[in-house]
Every structure is written in structure tokens, then in C-alpha cells.
Amino acid sequence: MQIWNSLAEVPPAFGPTVVTLGNFDGLHKGHQEVLAQVRAEAASRHGAAVALTFDPHPALVHRPESAPEQIMGLADKLRAMEALGLDGVLVMPYNLEFAAQSPEEFVRSVFVETLGAVAVVVGQDVRFGRGNAGDLSTMVSLGADLGFDVVVVNEEGHDRRWSSTWVREALQQGDVSTALSVLGRAHTMSGEVVHGAARGRELGFPTANLSPDACGIIPSDGVYAGWMTDGAGHRWPAAISVGSNPTFIGVSRQVEAYVIDRPEEPVEAFNLYGQHVVVEFVQRLRGMVAYTGPEALIEQMHQDVSQARDILA
Structure with missing residues (x-):
């Protein structure tokens, strides 16, 4: 898939194309x-399939004080678009x-003169x-004038229209199962693994801590079953903790993933510091709870891991 970051980067006479536009968050x-x-x-018109998107999100330009949090970062969005077969x-x-x-x-400068569009695909509310x-109606009129x-994509037939708003609402409630249903895949966060307080290691559950600037909406506090993909492409089942861990004082909010049943060797496969990883949220196990001490927390963590293992199996 070719990626262009300006009109000037599109090769001359790239078309014919079939184009759509949107934020695609x-x-x-x-x-x-x-x-x-x-x-x-x-395919039917022997052209290239192209999407036009925007960076930053237009809301961040027009109303930054109330712009919605982005579900995924630009790099993750582009990888997902490539997986969907765009040219x-x-x-x-x-x-x-x-x-x-x-x-x-x-429309004239982008669709016609730059992309050579022979068709534009849009929803009813474009x-x-x-x-x-x-x-x-404007797009139809311009299409007739400009060739x-x-x-128009038919979006009927669903109880509720698929939307980024629906995904955000679900994640704010920790309902990653609904988010998965709307997205058609698990919600993900991606970022660099950084050093934490090593408290998980001390408890017997070493975790990979995501950098605070990781991309993707953080679901509400709690423990989740999911997956973690490391920088080498290995995908591991994981129990994921989101929150400040109220059992301990002074812990800032963080996302950390514990790899379930990780093999002892090769050890280097789990030297994750500095690696860019992807964390997938499949199902919420419980909310974040303050326990009376480390022993009670360790017992609960064993239960969390067992439940996550069963779900992911």
C-alpha cells in the first residue's frame, strides 16, 4: 500500500482511482x-482503491478543547488500512x-486533479x-460536472449505526467486548515498553509496562484478558492491568501486561524494554480493587491469570 503525506507526493497520472474520505478513527x-x-x-473499474484521511483529526484544529480522544494512532490506522487491501x-x-x-x-484539487477519481464512495451523511x-447532493452534482x-454505501440493517462514538463509550465503561463487536477485532494500544516499579516482578508476575504516551484509548480501570505482540511479532496470551493499583500508595495510572505461561527459554524473547508492543483487550475480568495486602493481591492475580487463560484458550 502506498502512503502519501501531501498532494505533491501522489505520482502524476496515478489514476484511475476509486476514492473515499473520512477520519476512520x-x-x-x-x-x-x-x-x-x-x-x-x-476492481470492477480496473482502478486503484484509495482512501483520503486527515492528520490531525479536524476536531483538534477547530475545537481542540472538546475534540474526542482518538481510538488509535495514525500508524496503527494505516497498518489496519493496509490489512484491508487498499492500494x-x-x-x-x-x-x-x-x-x-x-x-x-x-473535490477538484484532491479527487480529480490529483487522484484521477472515476468514482467516489461515501455514506449518506458525508x-x-x-x-x-x-x-x-453536492458530491453527486460535482460528480456529474467533473466526470x-x-x-453511496447502504448503512441500514443494524440496530445501532457503527460509530467511533459507540467504541469510545464502550471503552470508557471498560466494555471491551462491545468494543470488539463494533470494531470487528479487539481494541488495541501500542507503545514502547518502559521500566516500572518492578512491583509485579516482586509479586511473581513480571509485567511489560506501556509508556504513558502509548497510542490508543485506555479502557477504564480494571483487569482484562487479552494478547500482547512483541517487537519481533510474537503474540502471547496476557492478563492486562489498567489503573493505579490501589493496593499500593503513590502508583500512577498505567497499562501493564503479564504474559501467561511464558516459556523459560529463550529468555531474550522477554527482554521487552525499549520494544514497541501491541496490547489487545479481549474481555474485562474485574474492576480495580484495593486489597488488604500483597498476599491477598497475589491470590487474586492467580485467579485472574487462570480466568484469562480459560477465556483466551
């Missing part, structure tokens, strides 16, 4: 339906100058151009 099932339609249309993604730098374009200026003045078809 989380790349949930609704997004996946749109991108599947893009791939199908591109190219244009990551458009989003700023006030770009946002000031009229709907026609935007908005674009200065002040979000462009809508579906591309508009394909």
Missing part, C-alpha cells in the same frame, strides 16, 4: 464496509488553510469543504 465495521465497497468498485492512502495535513476550501475546490457545506460517479 478506530476503523470500525462501518468503515470496513465503506472500504470493502471501495475495493469492489476499484493507497492519502494522509492530508489538516489545517485552517486546507479547511477553507470550498466543496468544489476540495460532509466536506468549508464549514462542512458540502453534502451528498466521476458517486457510490
Whole structure:
């Protein structure tokens, strides 16, 4: 998959293409339906399947004080798009100058002159151009004038429309099972493994601590069954703790993963410090509880690991 970070990076005469646009935060099932339609249309028209997305999220430019937390980082989003079979993604730098374009200026410069679009795939609620003045009828009219078809994705047939808002709501409640259902895969966080207080190791449960600047929404405090993929691509079952661990005083909020039934050898496989890892949240086991002391916590951790092992098996 080709990735372009500006209009100038798109090769001249790259088209024909079938294009869609959006923020694609989380790349949930609704997004996946749109991108599947893009791939199908591109195949039937002998063109390239391309998505246009924005960085930063437009809300961070227009209303930073109330912008929604991003479900996934840009790098993770691009990897997920590649896995869905796109030929190219244009990551458009989003700023006030770009946002000031009229709907026609935007469509003409990006879709027609740069990407050579023969079709544009959109949802019923598509908005674009200065002040979000462009809508579906605008896109259809521009398509007729500028020479591309508009394909509308049917989003009916679900009890609730797939949305990034739904995913955020679920994660804020620790309901990673619902998030998994909406996303079509487990919610993930990714980041560097950093040194912690080594308290897990002292208790017999050494954990990989994610850096505070890790990408992805942190679910609500609690213990989860999930997976951890290390920098070498090894994927391990894990019990994941999110929170400040109220059994101990002065512990800041953190995400840490304990690899279940890890083999004794090779030891170097678990020298994770400095590695970029991905943590997947599959199911919530319990909330965060303050125990009377380390012994009670250790007993609970054994129960957590046993339950996570059964779920992941």
C-alpha cells in the first residue's frame, strides 16, 4: 500500500482511482464496509482503491478543547488500512488553510486533479469543504460536472449505526467486548515498553509496562484478558492491568501486561524494554480493587491469570 503525506507526493497520472474520505478513527465495521465497497468498485473499474484521511483529526484544529480522544494512532490506522487491501492512502495535513476550501475546490484539487477519481464512495451523511457545506447532493452534482460517479454505501440493517462514538463509550465503561463487536477485532494500544516499579516482578508476575504516551484509548480501570505482540511479532496470551493499583500508595495510572505461561527459554524473547508492543483487550475480568495486602493481591492475580487463560484458550 502506498502512503502519501501531501498532494505533491501522489505520482502524476496515478489514476484511475476509486476514492473515499473520512477520519476512520478506530476503523470500525462501518468503515470496513465503506472500504470493502471501495475495493469492489476499484476492481470492477480496473482502478486503484484509495482512501483520503486527515492528520490531525479536524476536531483538534477547530475545537481542540472538546475534540474526542482518538481510538488509535495514525500508524496503527494505516497498518489496519493496509490489512484491508487498499492500494493507497492519502494522509492530508489538516489545517485552517486546507479547511477553507470550498466543496468544489476540495473535490477538484484532491479527487480529480490529483487522484484521477472515476468514482467516489461515501455514506449518506458525508460532509466536506468549508464549514462542512458540502453534502451528498453536492458530491453527486460535482460528480456529474467533473466526470466521476458517486457510490453511496447502504448503512441500514443494524440496530445501532457503527460509530467511533459507540467504541469510545464502550471503552470508557471498560466494555471491551462491545468494543470488539463494533470494531470487528479487539481494541488495541501500542507503545514502547518502559521500566516500572518492578512491583509485579516482586509479586511473581513480571509485567511489560506501556509508556504513558502509548497510542490508543485506555479502557477504564480494571483487569482484562487479552494478547500482547512483541517487537519481533510474537503474540502471547496476557492478563492486562489498567489503573493505579490501589493496593499500593503513590502508583500512577498505567497499562501493564503479564504474559501467561511464558516459556523459560529463550529468555531474550522477554527482554521487552525499549520494544514497541501491541496490547489487545479481549474481555474485562474485574474492576480495580484495593486489597488488604500483597498476599491477598497475589491470590487474586492467580485467579485472574487462570480466568484469562480459560477465556483466551
